[in-house]
Amino acid sequence: TVGLVWFRRDLRTQDHAALHHALRQCAQVHCVFVFDREILDPLERTDRRVEFIRECLVALDQDVRALSGHDSAGLIVRHGVASEELPALAHALGAHAVFTHHDDEPQALARDARVRTALALQGKAFHTFKDHTIFERNELLTQSGGPYTVFTPYKNAWLRKVDAARLAPWPVEPFAAALAPRPDWACTHVPSLAALGFAPAGLATLPLPTGSRGAQQLFDDFLQRIDRYDSARDFPAIKGPSYLSTHLRFGTISIRTLARTAHALTTVGNTGAATWLSELIWRDFYFQVLANYPQVVERSFRPAYDAIVWESGPAAEALFAAWCEGRTGYPLVDAAMAQINQTGYMHNRLRMVVASFLTKDLGLDWRWGERYFAQKLNDYDLAANNGGWQWASSSGCDAQPYFRIFNPVTQSQKFDPEGKFIRRYLPQLAGLPTAALHAPWLARPLELQAAGITLGEHYPRPIVDHEQARQRTLLRYAVVKAER
Numbered sequence: 001t002v003g004l005v006w007f008r009r010d011l012r013t014q015d016h017a018a019l020h021h022a023l024r025q026c027a028q029v030h031c032v033f034v035f036d037r038e039i040l041d042p043l044e045r046t047d048r049r050v051e052f053i054r055e056c057l058v059a060l061d062q063d064v065r066a067l068s069g070h071d072s073a074g075l076i077v078r079h080g081v082a083s084e085e086l087p088a089l090a091h092a093l094g095a096h097a098v099f100t101h102h103d104d105e106p107q108a109l110a111r112d113a114r115v116r117t118a119l120a121l122q123g124k125a126f127h128t129f130k131d132h133t134i135f136e137r138n139e140l141l142t143q144s145g146g147p148y149t150v151f152t153p154y155k156n157a158w159l160r161k162v163d164a165a166r167l168a169p170w171p172v173e174p175f176a177a178a179l180a181p182r183p184d185w186a187c188t189h190v191p192s193l194a195a196l197g198f199a200p201a202g203l204a205t206l207p208l209p210t211g212s213r214g215a216q217q218l219f220d221d222f223l224q225r226i227d228r229y230d231s232a233r234d235f236p237a238i239k240g241p242s243y244l245s246t247h248l249r250f251g252t253i254s255i256r257t258l259a260r261t262a263h264a265l266t267t268v269g270n271t272g273a274a275t276w277l278s279e280l281i282w283r284d285f286y287f288q289v290l291a292n293y294p295q296v297v298e299r300s301f302r303p304a305y306d307a308i309v310w311e312s313g314p315a316a317e318a319l320f321a322a323w324c325e326g327r328t329g330y331p332l333v334d335a336a337m338a339q340i341n342q343t344g345y346m347h348n349r350l351r352m353v354v355a356s357f358l359t360k361d362l363g364l365d366w367r368w369g370e371r372y373f374a375q376k377l378n379d380y381d382l383a384a385n386n387g388g389w390q391w392a393s394s395s396g397c398d399a400q401p402y403f404r405i406f407n408p409v410t411q412s413q414k415f416d417p418e419g420k421f422i423r424r425y426l427p428q429l430a431g432l433p434t435a436a437l438h439a440p441w442l443a444r445p446l447e448l449q450a451a452g453i454t455l456g457e458h459y460p461r462p463i464v465d466h467e468q469a470r471q472r473t474l475l476r477y478a479v480v481k482a483e484r
Ligand code: FAD
Pocket: 233, 241, 242, 243, 244, 245, 246, 248, 249, 279, 280, 282, 283, 284, 286, 346, 347, 348, 349, 351, 352, 355, 373, 377, 379, 380, 381, 382, 384, 385, 386, 387, 388, 389, 392
């Protein structure tokens, strides 16, 4: 039999569930990636993620060839509508079945349903496997049989149920002889960015190595400092987190590899690893929220929160533009927005700060911020991004209470105490003494003068007064009080 492995957000050859199963079941296996027009066409023409994927495919193609031991194997790359390309390719290759991984985003589910139907009409099978998480869908349920909606009991259940088998890799090498030569007519090279209709996005200037080797490099580097993760992770000026999120998004490293390592270190008392493992569990948690409550894509997880009346109209749009462009007058918020705009990454603490600022200082709908992050983040992931935004806006699963409102100045003093992060991203403020850096409008005139700053000219005055905004937010959220 002939099998076709459809790579999507799993761009690696090691520990790959779909590849493992295909190689074991089929005498000949082909590998394909489709640049899906339905995903690519709406994007801006400069997009770091497209460049990242392309680089990862070049590496994946080499890895498939190396694995097969002959140069005639390799990745088939198509550019078209996936739900049409896949059945057509399966037909042309004479494949009996397509193998791929579960993807519970609503649009992916709809696409996969179309592919399954088209393949079934040809008498072909569509096999899908869990790969992106350790537990998924309804694998962990509460005692009453429903999905978890609170993180701590979910995490406890996760830790109770996890075992060596769940964390074990899906081996590929022992079965690699089944990798088939690519037919001559199949596209034998990864298309250039220009051929895909995109301009270079400057990926090489970022500290984001690509492909499985890039992921491993980041992971090796992180393992040198994982024991300090719990104390370092909240300070954006420090190299505290792993920076693996984009690799997890595109599956250049397996979640089992990461969770297995973190779990083993946790069991020998490494508290940094235990905290990091918790973050990986948050990731599983949000995946299962999306799978079980797909309505969160459009609506608040807690229905009462959809009664909130957000700011709207031209004044609200102007506030939103200032937030997007980092012109709010709050240095930590503006530096964070500069980070996402310049690099496509934003530190987790800052994601919480800017999301709180958008919803609770500017009174804007969390969906506006969610969409902006979706455009900009290299690691954009619907489940985690929606979960993060609904957490910050208090409308989500196990979210922060609505009356907890981050103060952007005290957050700045606490988490960027020396102002290193702010100075890195807002060099125009670098000359201010650190105490004044967190709230330049409170600086003494002499301090501003010595730093060469005129407020309103070199740096904006605050676009809202935090204390007044806080009061407005408490009133705005009063409509949900009854829900508590
Ligand atoms: P590390 O601290 O090293 O964490 C390791 C991994 O754990 C991450 O790579 C990620 O896969 C996972 N993780 C960590 N924190 C969370 C979390 N709170 N929720 C879910 N998974 C988590 N993460 C994304 O991967 N994609 C997103 O689109 C995304 N949007 C977010 C939006 C908001 C408003 C907020 C508050 C958080 C968002 N996060 C998102 C979660 C988190 O900020 C990032 O995963 C993290 O900053 C990535 O950096 P890292 O890989 O260095 O993280």
